[in-house]
Amino acid sequence: MPLRLNDLNRNVVDAQYAVRGALALRAEQLREQLHKDPGSLPFKYVINANIGNPQQLDQAPITFYRQVLSLVQYPKLIESPPSYIKPDAVRRAKFLLDHIGSVGAYSASNGVDVIRESVARFIEERDGYPADPDCIYLTAGASTGVANLIRLVARPGNGVLIPIPQYPLYSASLSLEGAVAIHYHLSEKDNWTLHHDYLERRINEAAAEGIKPTMLCVINPGNPTGSVMPDEDIENILKIAHEHDLVVLADEVYQANIFEGKFHSFKKIRQRLVSQDPKYNSIQLASVHSTSKGYIGECGQRGGYLELVGFHQDVLDQIYKMASISLCPVVSGQVLTELMVNPPKEGDESFDEFTKETSHIRETLRERAQHLYEAFKGVEGVSCYPPQGAMYLYPFITLPARAVEEAAKRGMQPDEMYCMDLLNETGICVIPGSGFGQEKDTFHFRTTFLAPGGDIISDQFVAFHKRFIEKWH
Numbered sequence: 001m002p003l004r005l006n007d008l009n010r011n012v013v014d015a016q017y018a019v020r021g022a023l024a025l026r027a028e029q030l031r032e033q034l035h036k037d038p039g040s041l042p043f044k045y046v047i048n049a050n051i052g053n054p055q056q057l058d059q060a061p062i063t064f065y066r067q068v069l070s071l072v073q074y075p076k077l078i079e080s081p082p083s084y085i086k087p088d089a090v091r092r093a094k095f096l097l098d099h100i101g102s103v104g105a106y107s108a109s110n111g112v113d114v115i116r117e118s119v120a121r122f123i124e125e126r127d128g129y130p131a132d133p134d135c136i137y138l139t140a141g142a143s144t145g146v147a148n149l150i151r152l153v154a155r156p157g158n159g160v161l162i163p164i165p166q167y168p169l170y171s172a173s174l175s176l177e178g179a180v181a182i183h184y185h186l187s188e189k190d191n192w193t194l195h196h197d198y199l200e201r202r203i204n205e206a207a208a209e210g211i212k213p214t215m216l217c218v219i220n221p222g223n224p225t226g227s228v229m230p231d232e233d234i235e236n237i238l239k240i241a242h243e244h245d246l247v248v249l250a251d252e253v254y255q256a257n258i259f260e261g262k263f264h265s266f267k268k269i270r271q272r273l274v275s276q277d278p279k280y281n282s283i284q285l286a287s288v289h290s291t292s293k294g295y296i297g298e299c300g301q302r303g304g305y306l307e308l309v310g311f312h313q314d315v316l317d318q319i320y321k322m323a324s325i326s327l328c329p330v331v332s333g334q335v336l337t338e339l340m341v342n343p344p345k346e347g348d349e350s351f352d353e354f355t356k357e358t359s360h361i362r363e364t365l366r367e368r369a370q371h372l373y374e375a376f377k378g379v380e381g382v383s384c385y386p387p388q389g390a391m392y393l394y395p396f397i398t399l400p401a402r403a404v405e406e407a408a409k410r411g412m413q414p415d416e417m418y419c420m421d422l423l424n425e426t427g428i429c430v431i432p433g434s435g436f437g438q439e440k441d442t443f444h445f446r447t448t449f450l451a452p453g454g455d456i457i458s459d460q461f462v463a464f465h466k467r468f469i470e471k472w473h
């Protein structure tokens, strides 16, 4: 007899991952159908606005990054590089290979030393406070860093605080470990602020239920909310973490995707607190960053890093051991991490081209975000904050009672039905708020603003929304 669901690890079966769930699968089916029979659907293309995956859409890779990657993959090119490969790309590839040997060999489990040194310099320049390369672990995307940290603290009795709404990596990783999630809601009416008195209440409530709050996960800039945390909010969160001995896991993968406001890293604010009072040195902070986001968008290359400060050596040893169980992060992904934190500088041969390409990506994202926001703004029953950060808009939608009843009949969440109908009628794939968690009886969807063709998307969306509301009114 083959294995059946009942034979499997319950934690795996129960884990949910909305951004790659039923809607994404349906989008693939529709794409396949269009491929086989182009005229069979009321739209020509499926638009994947469900996941922050820029190069799946029209974002081109950055030339300098790909030139260095090509050279390290095929070192013979270094000896006689084609004329279109710039000398600084060749110098960088040579330097890296001198230290790495071959990208086809396992590296140290925490990553190549010179790359960790580059990451430390990047953090120092970003924050104005020292960073220690020995506290940096290169990772395969941010996901492995997050999953390993959750695994590390997931023991019976411990609880992990996660935001609602959240990026489902957090709930899924907790489910996989059979660990307890302590939800804390972000306040939508205050642009998704985390109120510190409320956070403190949630911590005390969990403790009163016999759960030991152990780790506090924060996503800044937010996914799915797109909000950017002010400096003083970060300071308050760190002070609460200090008071309650919580590890802070700061997910900062969107730190370069800022449209409004300023990014402040948790590390910088922690160090500022330490400079005011050394007692804050006991705050345990883990922060993750990634080559998948920003203006790089190299999601498939799996680069990233984890910085750890304030941890006891016993814990660091365990984290190193966890990294070593998967031998090492993808070495070409490590190279990309080096390029992310150490891009061409003024005077380097690639600098002008690099600046032109990254500025173009930044401007395009800004325009697309604004365009979509303007379209949502004019639709009755849809409300949305202006784009601030990350790659998403997260509109609130008011759905008629009859639509809510119909969804129950279909065994779906109301916003899931809305998103499924949107996909089936227009080819636009977005994710319902129910996939991220939301206040009871509120409905949302998350859309990326990465896709080209803003006018078509906006027009189709507006027309669909009107049809949906009229149908169920």
Ligand SMILES: Cc1ncc(COP(=O)(O)O)c(C=O)c1O
Binding pocket: 052, 140, 141, 142, 143, 144, 167, 169, 219, 223, 251, 253, 289, 290, 291, 292, 299, 303, 304
């Ligand atoms: C908030 C957040 N954290 C982590 C990740 C994981 O990214 P990666 O593993 O590609 O670095 C994502 C991906 O969308 C994300 O949105």
